[in-house]
Every structure is written in structure tokens, then in C-alpha cells.
Amino acid sequence: NAGxxxxxxxxxxxxxxxxxxxxxxxxxxxxxxxxxxxxGMGLRLIHYSVGAGITxxxxxxxxxxxxxxxxxxxxxxxLSAAPSQTSVxxxxxxxxxxxxxxxxxxxxxxxxxx
Amino acid sequence: xxEVEQDPGPLSVPEGAIVxxxxxxxxxxxxxxxxxxxxSRKGPELLMYTYSSGxxxxxxxxxxxxxxxxxxxxxxxxSQPSDSATYLCAMSDWAGNQFYFGTGTSLTVIP
Numbered sequence: 001n002a003g004x005x006x007x008x009x010x011x012x013x014x015x016x017x018x019x020x021x022x023x024x025x026x027x028x029x030x031x032x033x034x035x036x037x038x039x040g041m042g043l044r045l046i047h048y049s050v051g052a053g054i055t056x057x058x059x060x061x062x063x064x065x066x067x068x069x070x071x072x073x074x075x076x077x078x079l080s081a082a083p084s085q086t087s088v089x090x091x092x093x094x095x096x097x098x099x100x101x102x103x104x105x106x107x108x109x110x111x112x113x114x
Numbered sequence: 115x116x117e118v119e120q121d122p123g124p125l126s127v128p129e130g131a132i133v134x135x136x137x138x139x140x141x142x143x144x145x146x147x148x149x150x151x152x153x154s155r156k157g158p159e160l161l162m163y164t165y166s167s168g169x170x171x172x173x174x175x176x177x178x179x180x181x182x183x184x185x186x187x188x189x190x191x192x193s194q195p196s197d198s199a200t201y202l203c204a205m206s207d208w209a210g211n212q213f214y215f216g217t218g219t220s221l222t223v224i225p
Contacts, residue, residue: 004157031211033213035215040122040217041217042118042120042202042215042216042217042218043158043202043204043213043215044215045212045213045214048211048212050211056211058212059212059214090157090158092157102160102163103148103160103213105157105158105159106157107156107157108155108156108157
């Protein structure tokens with residue numbers, strides 16, 4: 001049981017490049033989410049999904065796209081990277097109705113946009 | 115104004131001390147309250163979770179919620195060097211789909 005895995009661990013992009021951050025969980029959790037963590041800002045929710053085929057926006061969705069074709073995977077796409085997207089990105093998962101159960105976080109992806 | 119306010123610290127205490135960490139919030143719709151611990155370069159892990167006013171204990175940790183004041187606290191008794199981490203409070207409404215985190219308080223427990 002690997003829990004929540006994220007790839008890559010580190011990434012450097014140039015402004016305007018696109019990339020996909022991968023997130024997978026093997027706990028059969030319905031709820032998955034993406035956060036970014038910046039100094040002095042805490043964790044902020046980007047997008048979340050309550051099940052395959054269902055996604056919704058969080059607090060800071062601009063510049064990011066998500067899709068959920070399977071229960072296990074929830075990739076985050078940066079369409080045209082900007083320096084303001086330099087951050088640490090965390091994926092998390094839990095059973096549906098996330099506030100009633102433990103939310104498991106992945107190890108994070110450290111992204112730098114030059 | 116941010117939904118959740120948390121003093122970033124840093125907080126430095128001697129081993130064995132009682133630590134008090136606090137968050138305030140402005141949204142009266144928040145009903146679920148959580149405390150996470152995050153070690154350096156790791157993802158957060160859930161420490162405590164509660165949905166009612168009052169106290170909840172788990173070993174050396176006590177979570178306290180005062181909904182009338184929109185104030186939550188985490189107390190750590192007999193603090194240990196292994197408690198050195200950043201502590202994040204988090205909240206959500208009844209639906210539990212969107213979580214709002216504090217900025218985190220950095221704690222160092224000195225042996």
C-alpha cells in the first residue's frame with residue numbers, strides 16, 4: 001500500500017512551458033485534491049474531485065486544469081507556466097466527504113518557474 | 115481578510131513544556147476543525163480532528179474549539195524534540211469539500 005504518490009519530486013520550467021504533475025492513490029479514495037503551499041500563505045486548495053468524472057475549483061484555480069478519469073489518478077496540468085506558480089504542490093486523498101476522515105497527503109512536488 | 119489566521123511563530127520551547135498553538139477564523143460556516151503536523155520537506159499529516167465545541171484529547175495532544183469566539187487551539191503536553199515541526203490548522207464547512215488552512219506555526223522543542 002503506497003498511499004499517495006506524486007511525480008516528479010522536483011521540476012524546473014521556463015515561463016510559458018506546460019507540464020503535468022502526477023498524483024496517484026491506491027486506497028480507493030473518492031475525494032482527491034491539489035494544494036499549493038507558499039511561504040506565509042499556508043496551503044491553498046487549487047482543485048478537487050469527489051469521484052471519477054467530477055471536478056471542481058478550489059480557492060486558487062486560475063492557470064491550472066484537472067481531470068479525473070479514474071479513481072486512482074488525479075493529474076494537475078499547468079497550461080502556460082508563470083513565475084507566480086513557483087511553489088510546492090501537494091496532492092491529497094480521503095474518503096468522500098473529506099472532513100469526516102483522515103486526508104492523506106503525498107510527499108509534494110517542488111516546482112520552480114524561471 | 116484571510117479565512118483562517120494563524121501566528122507563524124517561530125515558537126521555541128524547552129523539552130517538557132506545555133505548548134499552545136492557536137487559530138482564529140471568520141467564517142461561521144466552518145464546522146470541522148483539524149490540526150496537521152508537517153515535518154520539513156514532507157506532506158502534512160493529520161493530528162487531531164473535531165467538529166464540536168469543547169475539548170478533545172489524544173495522548174499528549176488536546177484540541178479545543180470555541181465556536182462562539184471562532185477560536186481553536188492545540189495544546190501539547192510534555193513536549194518532546196520529536197514534536198519539532200510546523201503545525202497547521204484547517205477547517206471546512208458541513209459539505210467538507212473545501213478546506214481552508216492556516217499559514218502554520220513553526221515549533222522547535224529544545225532538548
